[in-house]
Amino acid sequence: MKNFQIIKALTSASAVTNLSKETDAKFIAGGTNLVDLMKKNVTAPDKLVDINTLDLKKIEFLSKKVSIGALAKNTQVAEDKVIKEKFPLLSLALAAGASQQIRNMASVGGNMLQRTRCPYFYNTDMPCNKRVPKSGCGAIGGSNRMHAVFGASESCIAVHPSDMCVALAALDATVFVEGPKGKRKIEFTDFHRLPGNTPEKDNVLDAKELITSVEIPENNFAKNSHYLKIRDRSSYAFALVSVAVGLDLKNNLINDVRLAMGGVAHKPWRLTEAEKFLKGKTVSETTFKQAADLAMKEAKGYGENNFKITLGTNAIIEALTIASSK
Amino acid sequence: MSKTSNINRVDGFAKVTGSATYSAEYKTPGVVYACLVGSTIAKGRIKTIDTKKAEWAPGVLAVITHLNVDKPVGYQKAKDKHNFGQPLQIFKDDSVLYYDQPIALVIADTFERMQYAASLIKADYLKEEHSTELKKAADKEKKVETEKGNDYHRGEQDGYKNAEVVLEAEYTIPTEVHNPMELANIIAKWDGNKPTVFTKSQGVEGTRKSIAGVFGVPIEDVSVNSEYLGGAFGMGLHTWPYEIAALIGSKKLNRPVKLVLHREQMFTNVGFRPYTIQKMGLGATKAGKLTGLTHEAVAMTSSYEDFMEGTVNMSRFIYDCANVSTRYRIVPLDTCTPIWMRGPGEATGSFALESAMDELAYKLNIDPIEFRKLNYAEKDLEQNKPWSSKYLLECYEGGMERIGWKNRKNEPGSVKEGDWLVGYGMGTGTFGCYRNPTSVKAKFLPDGNLVLQCSVNDMGPGTATMMTAIGADITGFPAENVIIEMGKSGLPKGPTQGGSATTSSVGSAVNDACKLLVEKAIKLASENAVFKNIPAADLELAEGMIVSKKNSSKSISLISLLSENKLEELAVENQSKGTEEAKKYSIYSFSVHFVKVLVNPNLGKIRLAHVVSCADIGTVINQKTSAGQMFGGAVGGIGMGLMEALEIDHRFGRPINNNFADYHVPVNADIEKQEVFFVNKKDPISNPMGTKGLGETALVGMAPAIANAVFNATGKRVRDLPITLDKIIETVKV
Amino acid sequence: MAVKKTNKNNEVHDDSNSRRDFIKKSGLFTALALAPPSLVMASESKWDEKIASYLETVPLSIEINGTKHNLNIEPRTTLLDLLREQLQLTGTKKGCDHGQCGACTVHVNGERILSCLSLATMQQNAQVVTIEGLSKGKKLHPMQEAFIKNDGFQCGYCTPGQIMSGIACIKEGHANNRDEIKEYMSGNICRCGAYHNIVDAIMEVKEGGKLI
Known part of the structure; x- marks a missing residue:
């Protein structure tokens, strides 16, 4: 170093x-x-x-929302009593990531900014457009079992590795940042970006901007939410596919729903079409299957990761089933 | 049961307090830091190598490459380059034989400066076309030109083809990597022409010999210390180029040099279990009698060494079968040379054999254990010898009961727990019992302690604890009064730790030396006035006292005996080795792993709900450490079965997942419930204690047990390891 | 004494040249306004490197196992390398150096963290406890005793990290049953596969209710 x-x-x-x-x-x-x-x-x-040293560690419950300081540790958020009660999806997603030691160190802001685990990005002997623009993408035509099935480009098929961010994308969070030009806020789903021709940029943050907090609006998903993480071993592994679900159920009727996936795209992947489809429907296996098929309609494999299309479909159904039966 | 059969690990205190000193941790005044820079291509030649920036970086003391190395004298003596046992000669010339082959050694005064300087080295290459993919290099297939490399036939060649029921299948295991938690590491220093190393070696004497050969110094002048090893699992069986590099650097600077590999280099530079493709042909009568068995294996090796292991051997003797053929071939690829990894070839072979046995059992519609019992071998048909002992049937029974085999249904997918498909599977393992010549010195000291000395290592199985237990049992000393000195040169010569032979070899030597020492003490005591007119035969040693058997009031303590005779120690050094009698028998350990899996077929998730590992290893010297070793071997087999595979991007000949985040080994949460069971019956032939060896067979048979359980749960037969979830769920075409 | 380096063409390259080159590149030459003769002297006595080293380090005040240390370290020094290579506290192990194995687990201000991913300079005034800080002479911590009794290790290399993690696991309230322990101990890899016995040891300490 x-x-x-x-x-x-x-x-x-x-x-x-x-x-x-x-x-x-x-x-x-x-x-x-x-x-x-x-x-x-x-x-x-x-x-x-x-x-x-900055005073950005607080978790504050304000009227109709929670504000989480960018420096709050992952463990602190995951184990916060009120977060667990009101935003269990966030708590579950955080606890599914990394190990307790890493969660004790890692901040919320840092979690958002973590870089892809693509092996071509990490190995400086390999081509990688994200690390060295215009050097090529090693993963296309190479080892891409972990890689994207949504929103990838010819220059990059890497995925964002965070679990927390999948929950935040599902929960309509907003990111607050401060930069040389002042403060601004960014919708969480707009924060991370797709690779396009500039995969070196993971997100829309300007180079000198600092994340100060994340806000999540109150919701009715607390009772029926679930974070399903599928990985190659039972713990301490990155997601092959993950699904964040929040359901607002009245009896068996889906009043409202939030759905997002991890491990499938350059950013946490919000499933808006499937959400629209599910809204107003009754809980059933068929409905969930239809929603999952809709969600995975545009998915495209790159060889080794073709299995993610079936896996993604099944994972959405499973996550919806678990969330709805809580 | 003896008093020592459940003693705690004798190095436990050192290990739980962090005071156990592993190789790179020895406090060495003036030590400087070194690392290796690896090639970025898989094959070719180094055109230029720019070391200037690194040399000028702060704190850098030396940068050594093939251009400026003082070549060790042994490099000239090398025979032909395909001579087994000739590892890569580091910095010998400009050739690159595999990706990440060391091309430069950087030494600096601090760790941080060394790391940074290494990042400044850049090389240009003349690239040549590399070959790293076994499946695409079949044309280079060759026989290993040794006796062990010969084909084997019993009865009719490929006789399985004529059977009533025939099964043919191909199985693949990927490259797996030992990855002990401790990185490969060494501190090397020179005292004039005498080298000293603190290194990660499984064989002190072997490492001495290798270093002596490379540097042209007498073996006696080479000091090797490997007192504590943070695991090795086979990777410490070679003296690797990094060890030679540290010695070269130390010699050049005339300072002690510490070199620790990066985890990434553990995947590329210190061996691995070779990628192997196996073809099985099994034939049986409709009633389930095996009539033919053919086992063929094609495994990778490096371009510069022929490596082979016992992949096909188990098929020759484990079942009663008249017509058996085995063939073993290797394919040189542009990688580092493989090296035996726990369970070695037998683990690879058992995956194919025990999966095929399961497949054939289904074909015959016979319970897999019944099928094995129908083909139980009453003697070793390969060597045509009787078994010294064989309690394999007890292993089957013990495992069936514990796993709940009666709940298994032969029809795949027919048992469910909630939404989970339940599957039961088993796999048999075996490993030969070997006994290598071993010297042990046993001595009574005036302070009342018994000291046992041997240069053998303890990389984790509990060798020191085993030695303590045997020494305490023979002498009647309390275990806490037994002191073990081991793991370094200068002690009586012990064997390399490997092949499950340590207890058989070293334990026997401890046994023999202690018995001789007790005799010697009694003889000496019999000359003492207190035993006037009492013959030595009527004396015995008990609790540190030599006592007359007939008159217990007549006694002398060992402490007094030594002081009265003005002795600083009473010692015996003795070499033990196997007997002629043992050669008349076939001596093997046996194991059977049972697995109950829960599978979610939609997500491909495989849960290990229950794992039971049973073994016939002869006498169990220490229940605690043996159980630990069995648990651990099973976990190793679980890694093999479910997750371990080194992925290579063959376009570049470079590994993709050479780190612990992407090369998965099992974590704590992966196994929900685990049990072990030992038959614990003494083998009458193997050695004085009646042990048969455990370390390897603890892993052999686990991977097929998982594959067989997954089939029982899902009807999906996975023939290429590891069984990752994508192989369970149905994949769609794009 | 300068070390002579010889390349293929037998050109001798004196170390002092590289030091002079370094001092020029580092900007110290102008910064310190050294006159040429004093520079030569500085170079011969390695003062240049010493000055450079001094300028490249930062002060660190840190408490380790109850002992206060006032150090000067490079900002890039990790807590793990500080412990192992500078303070000779080698009980904390390096297994991967990338946060992927847990062998380097220590407690900082009462929480378990990975010392390999922690820059030492960022632990200003922190209280660090390593495996060496658990026992008092021959008196072992209950978790250490439980690891011995339950044989929660083989080679012993991951053990310090497992023990530090195990203690934290109980203190955090994540040791209520075997499954929970397994999940919260999954950040500590044991290649010898002692997981079963590690869980036994932690269960025993938890159920024993001793102060840890």
Whole structure:
């Protein structure tokens, strides 16, 4: 690892100012992804701005929403009593990710910014448009078992690895950021982007912007929600496919529904068409199957990951079934 | 049951307090840090290598490549390059034989500076077309030109083809990697022309010999210390290029050098279980009597060493079958050389054989265990010898009862628990019992302790604990008064730890040395005044006292005996080895793994609801450590069955998942319930204790047990490991 | 003494040149406004590297197993490498160096974390407990005793991490049954496969109710 300078930011404004002066500086919070990437020489910043001193760790329950500070640790959020009660989907998704040690270190903001686990991205001997623009995509025509079936492009078929983000996408969260040009908010589903011709950009955050918090509006999904994660071993593995479901049920009638998938696209994949289809329908196996087929209609495999299409369909049905029978 | 049959691990205190010192942890004044930079191509030659930036980086002490290396004298002595046992000679020339082959050694004063400097090295290559895919290199298939490499035939060649019921199937296992938790690591230093290494070796004496050969120094001048190994599972059976590199670097700088491989390099530079394709042909009568069995294996090796293992061997003797043929072929590929990985070839072979046996049992509509019992071998037909002991049937019974075999239905998919499909499966394992010549020194000290010395290692099975138990049993000493000195050169020569032979070899040597020591003590005591007129035959050693059997008031403590004779120690050094009598028998351990799986066929999820591993390993010396080893072997087999596979992108000849996040090994949550069971009956022939070996057979047979259970649950036969979920769910075409 | 490096063409490359080159590149030359003669002296006595080293380090005040340390470290030094290579606390193990195995688990301010992914400089004033901090002489922590009694290890290499994780698992309230323990211990890989006995050990400590 290259040596670098590290400074502590005292306010979010000073953090942003500090970063904006540097050509190759990065914020560091939990460091669980960034330090790893620096060890692998995937990224080599000259300067780190340590933001852990900032007052962004609180989980606040406001009227009709919760605000989660960007520096709140994954464990802190997952095990927060009120989060568990009102937003169990978020808690379940967080607990399904990584290991307790990593969740103790990782921040909410950092979780959103974690980079893909695509092996071509991680191995600097390999071609990867995300790491080195225009170097080619190793995964297309190569090993792509973990890769995208939605929204991929000719330059990148990587997936976003987060579990938490799948829940946040389903729960209509909003991201609050602060940058040199001031503060702004971004709809969570607009935060991460599809690769297109510029896969080097994972999200719409400007280079010098800092995530300060995430807000989730109150909802009626608490009772019937589920996070289903399918992976190659029982724990401590990234998702091949995951499904976040929130159902608002009146008897057997689906008043409202939220559905999102992980492990299938460059961003958490919200299933809006399937949601529309399910709204107003009665809970049944057939309905769930139809919704799942609709959700997976546009899916496209790249060889090794073709199985994700069947798996995705079945996982949606399973997640809906579990959520509806809670 | 003896007093020592359940003692705690004697190195437990050191291990739970973090005070156990593994190789790279020895406090070494003046030590500097080294790492290896690997090639980025799989085959070709190094055109240029730019080391300037690295050399000029802060703290860098040396950068060594093929261009500036002082070649060890042994490099000139190498025979032909395909000579087995000639590992890659690091920095010998500009040739690149596999991806991540070390091309430079960087040494700096701190760990961080060394790591950074290594990242600055850049090489240009003259690339050549590489070949890393076994399935596409079949034309290079060849026989191993040794006796072991010969084809085997008993009865009619490929006689299975004439049977009433025939099964033919092909099975594949991918490359798997040992991946002990401790990274391969070494501290190397020179005292003049005498090298000393603290390294991750399973065989102190073997490592001494290799280093002596490479550097042209007498074996006696080479010191090797491998007191604690953080697992190895076979990867420590070679002296690898990284060890030689550290010695080269240390010699150049005349300073101690510490070199620890990265986890990524553990996948590319220190061996693996080779990718193997197996063809099985089984024939039986309709009533279920095996009439023919053919087992063929094609496995990968490197371009510079012929590696082979016992993949097809089990098929020759485990069942009663008149017509048996086996063939073994290797295909050189552009990779590092494979090395035996726990269970080695037998684990690979049993996956094919025990899956095929299961398939044929279904074809015959016979319970798989009944089918095996119908073909139970009363003697070893390969060697035409009687078994020394065989309690395989007890293993079947013990496992059936514990797993609840009676709940199994032969019809796949016919048992359910809730939404889960239930499946039961089993697989048989076996491994030969070997006994290697071993020297042990046993000595009584004036402080009342018994010291046992042997250069053998303990990479985790509990060798030190076993030695303690046997020593304590023979001498009647309390286990806490037995001190073990092991894992380094300069001690009486022990064997390499591998092939399940340690207890048989070292345990016997401890047994023999302790018996001789007790005799020696009694003889010495008999000359003491207190035993006047009492013959040595009437004396015995009990609880540190030599006592007259007839008159217990007449006694002398060992401590007094030593002090009265002004002895600093009373010692015996003795070499033990196998007997001629044992050669008349076929000596094998046997194991049977039982698995109950719950499968969600829609998601491909396989839950290991219950795993029972049974074994006939002769006498169980220590229940605790043996159970641990059996649990662990089973977990290794679970990794093999369900998740382990090194993926190569053959376009580049580079691994894709050479890290612990992407190469999955089992985690705690993967096994819901686990049991082990030992028959624990003494083998009358194997060795004085009657043990038969455990480490390997603990893994052999687990992978097919899982595959067979998955078939029983789903009707889906998976013949290529690992059984990942995509092989269970139906995939759609794009 | 400078080490001589010889390349293929037998050109001798003196180490002091590289140090001078380094000092030029690092900008210290102008920054310190050294006159050429003093630079040569500095170079010969390796002062340049010493100054550079000093400027590249940051102060760190950290408490490890109850002992306060005031150190100067490079920002890129991880907590794991600080423990193992600078403080000789080798009980904390390096298994993967990438947050994928759990062998390096330590407690920081009472919580289990992975020391390999933690920059030491970011643990300013932190209280760190490693495996060496659990026992008091021969008196073992209940979890250490339980690991010995239940044979929760074989090679012993993942053991410090398992024990640190096991203690935290109970303190967090995640040790209520075998399944929960298995899930919350899955961040600690044991290649010897001692999982069954590890769970036994943690269950025993949890049920024993001793203060941990």
